[in-house]
């Protein structure tokens with residue numbers, strides 16, 4: 060589903076570049092050629108995952124950042140490319156350590172560069188858990204905890220930077 064928004068181009072929630080429609084496994088997604096983020100309209104992420112094995116990693120491999128602007132997150136809230144409303148952090152599958160951005164109004168999902176790969180790896184790890192011995196499970200949990208810590212740290216950094224920039228302006 061695409062083109063329902065007539066108010067102009069869909070913009071990247073991360074770097075504000077216009078998104079480009081591109082077809083992956085028969086699904087039209089909106090990609091940012093600048094920062095390599097990908098926008099999924101409602102249900103498209105699930106459709107892509109169900110399309111074929113490793114579809115997420117294949118998609119990720121096809122969408123590479125142009126490398127021009129820095130990957131720095133702006134201070135402004137991330138806006139949904141369709142509704143132009145601030146999005147909410149969206150925890151993938153509730154149990155993973157992967158935080159995407161979701162729009163509560165249109166149920167679209169934004170994945171930053173690299174996040175699709177994280178999802179695929181997480182799913183793989185989870186399926187391997189079933190067969191894993193207890194030591195492996197513990198290691199995997201430690202890995203997940205560590206990853207979560209890094210993600211939290213990254214988000215905390217953004218908050219600190221915001222505060223710092225505000226102070227500099229004063």
Ligand SMILES: [Zn+2]
Nearest residue numbers: 071074091094
């Ligand atoms: Zn972008």
Ligand SMILES: [Zn+2]
Nearest residue numbers: 139142162165
């Ligand atoms: Zn939306």
